[in-house]
Amino acid sequence: MNGHSIPGRISRHRSSDTFLRQFEEVNRTMTNETPIALTIAGSDSGGGAGIQADLKAFSALGAYGCSVITALTAQNTQGVQGIFDVEPAFIRQQLDSVFSDLAIKAVKVGMLSQPDVITTVADALAHYRPAYLVVDPVMVATSGDVLLHQNAIETLRQSLIPKASLITPNLHEAAVLLDRPVPKNPDQMIDMIGPLLALGSRAILLKGGHLSAGNSDDKATDFYHDGSSLHRLESNWIKTVNTHGTGCTLSSAITALLARGYSMSEAIPEAKKYIAQAIAHADQLSIGEGSGPVHHFYNIW
Template sequence: MPSLNNTELLSTLSSTTPIVLTIAGSDSGGGAGIQADIKAISATGGYACSVLTALTAQNTQGVTAIYPISGEFVEQQLDAVFSDLNVIAVKIGMLSDSDVIHSVAKKIKQYKPQYLVVDPVMVATSGDLLLQSSAIESLKSELLPLADVITPNLPEAAALIGSKVPQNEDEMVAMINELRLLGAKSVLLKGGHLEDDSNSTDLFICADAVERLSMARIETRNTHGTGCTLSSAIASYLAQAHELQAAVTLGKHYITQAIIHADELNIGQGHGPVNHFFALNTKG
């Protein structure tokens, strides 16, 4: 059997390694943002690479400062990654302004990754605003129509379509048609904010169907980074050749387990992170 030279070997490896790019902001506390993305992608079997869009001074209690990164440097990072790595799936998280949104959309159109997951990050678990309101229209017009799936929570979905925040599942259902009009191939509407519900129910909205994904609600305050983690897990499963519906379902199961095991960690004095590596740390 003939041996492969270095170039052929690298080509073979790059074609089989599920490489996932996360484009997001940094969380200095390590529980959300690009740090959570890298953990989730790694824990679910992908290889994570990253492009930073903003730096935050942040911990489990809140965000005290945001330092934006220029669109020009975001583009330079994207060129560096895409020109060398065989990126299969991209997850997009925090984009702080219209300049960065435009730069990311431009490069996504140029490099055309196979899968795109957009988590329209606008508000942190602590309630801090992470996306300038003036940039929401840019997000809607330039990025969301490119996505295979977007993953808004209820406040984010309400901001995207200009409605009130749903207070029950019936009001979530009432958002379906307007969410479809955003142009993404599918929407995972996350119902975690319905805290009075004994279950955490998400609606996976496709062009011609809606699937209800429901798990028992876990009582914990350690939910920092749940949205980042879920969207990154979905991107990781897509990169591993799972169909979109299966990737969403697997992502839902993964984040549920990460929340179930969150209280095994003792991190910070506020909303602690989920346990990304629960499978490694589970005894027995």
């Protein structure tokens, strides 16, 4: 098993010259065809996660974002107060609308709470066959609220994950997918990689942020398996309560970069740098009374 460590230093200040260089680099990587990324997920009425976080991350990283909404949530920084599922037939209509008109290169799938919805999305993706499919198996909100119905888990395993270019579970989601306890240390995380790959995705990014919260070394450790080798990805642990939407934002950041032409091995570390900065600057925002959002536009505002 081969691996390497990617450092994740946090630079808290960015000069205007650096900002301009970043956007010049975006322009250089764009072809005559605008990079388009699609998010298929639920709406967060509080604006910090779900569709709203995805579109912010797409925009911040230079991709044009479009969306298919699978559920509406009554949600804020303190929790989820209600979920209203969109009918599968209308979800398919949204999918047909965007795919029939837009040259979508990369797709991110987030909250799919019902088996019929998962099947509908999986069937449409099998038909349209985008170049990249990133699946963030959203099951539990940052607040601890359960977002995925139990009877949908097996449908997710069987119908959607085998079509994925990458899945991005956190520790709790990985435990649910594998029906095993939440890992307590990096070795137990590594033990999950093989069984997760066996679900059929071409690559795995297992996020260890929840594990890192109590560690003394102040490092957040994720593991990325590209289908042939394992890579250890480390970044500085940032102490803040404002982490709402971190998982959505990371997976959508990866999707945006894939749409722009990055390879998977390039997109993942770059997306981790972006989310680390978004978390590091989260306390600059004052949003709500609970767990606030990360700062998607830290380098613009």
